[in-house]
Amino acid sequence: MTSHDGTLRVLSTSDLAGIDISLADVVHTVEGAYRTLHAGHSDNPRKLTVKPPDGHSVSYAMLGRDGTRDVVAIKTSYKHGLDKSRDEQHYYTSLTIYDDVTGLPVAMMDCSRIGSLRTPAVSALIARECARPGARSALVIGTGTQGRLALPFMLTTLPGLERLMVFGTHSDGIAAVRAELRAHFPDREVEIVTDVRAAAHDADIVVATAGAHTPAAVESDWLEPGALSILVGHGLAPSTLHRADRVIATSEAQMNVTGTDMADDEGELPAVDTEFPPVLAGLTAGRHHAEERIFAYNSGLVVTDIALGHRFAQLALARNLGTEVALWK
Structure with missing residues (x-):
């Protein structure tokens, strides 16, 4: 599922928007990521945060490793305009996944849809276990x-x-x-x-x-x-x-x-x-x-983004979606 050496498969917002995935599939993927983390097979270090003194923006960087899928990934998140209305804000988030067996990149993707699915799935799991x-x-x-x-x-x-x-x-x-x-x-x-x-x-x-x-x-x-x-x-x-x-x-x-x-x-x-x-x-x-x-x-853990992002990458690459970029050539 990895890209060729020296290239990176980039999955855009529109690439991911066209992929059908059921809510049950998302819940199953997210729950599996939590169980793997608890078993000690994954790593989820604390996120890094930077924010200017006036609080108009916030940025996060998150690194993690999924021990079930043998992948490493880095997620970045940047929101600008926290002092403005929702319509005036800018938000960008991305996820880059590497295969830790072959050492080759899997994909880089917009992480907005992944986050929009992962977070409510976690809330639903919390509700199932704690309501x-x-x-x-x-x-x-x-x-x-x-x-x-x-x-x-x-x-x-x-x-x-x-x-x-x-x-x-x-x-x-x-x-x-x-x-x-x-x-x-x-x-x-x-x-x-x-x-x-x-x-x-x-x-x-x-x-x-x-x-x-x-x-x-x-x-x-x-x-x-x-x-x-x-x-x-x-x-x-x-x-x-x-x-x-x-x-x-x-x-x-x-x-x-x-x-x-x-x-x-x-x-x-x-x-x-x-x-x-x-x-x-x-x-x-x-x-x-x-x-x-x-x-x-519910603050979200990057291992859940990795698991769901990897699932999306599987579905996208099966349909040959995305663009190959010779980033390291």
Whole structure:
């Protein structure tokens, strides 16, 4: 599956957009990446972050190795215009994969679609493992890239969900949420809510995916006992973390880097009770009892990007998609 020596297969946004992949396939791929990491066969060092003093942009670099696929990859992410509206922001992310058996490059690709699938798949896995038994209602805050697929993925892992709620402030985003749900689950309807407090009170699961400018900030005392709150972007107040009965993170180290906006008045974050990989492996509990309020921090791990990116590369190369670039000639 590797490129010829001295060349690199580049997969563009449009190349990847034309590839069909089921939600179940994505969930299976992401779950496998977590299990491989927990087994000690993969490496996922802490991400590097740089940000200018005025906070108008943020950049990340992430290196990882997938021990199941024997590949090494580097992901970069750059967002500009954090002080501006969503329409004025610029965001670029890429993933470059190398075969660690042959030593040859596999592909370099736009990572935006991979991220838009990987993150809600992780939230859906967290919901499957940590929601209280018999969970029937879910609230998604935000209608951007992550919010649009949050409900379809949760229905993939928790088909018993009955009430599906979304809070958003952008009409185009709300329309996109409806379209995504209809595309994957044509018999299901989403309820657009305007009273976040009432909706959070009624929700067994709250997934916060909104941007930094969202007016939503769910407080701990808005949530019923047993509620699960998952933070992906913004939309949860720090009290949901600090007053939780149980705190779970995909990576405590990454939470301490990227979750500083959830710190208390002393600038501190609470200790994590468990990371998510051992929960998936069945070594630690997602929850101990039905009344626990659980906070989960979904920061994303590069090993999941690598696994899903490798899956996309397989599908793309089978269709001879992409452009060969003689980068090293």
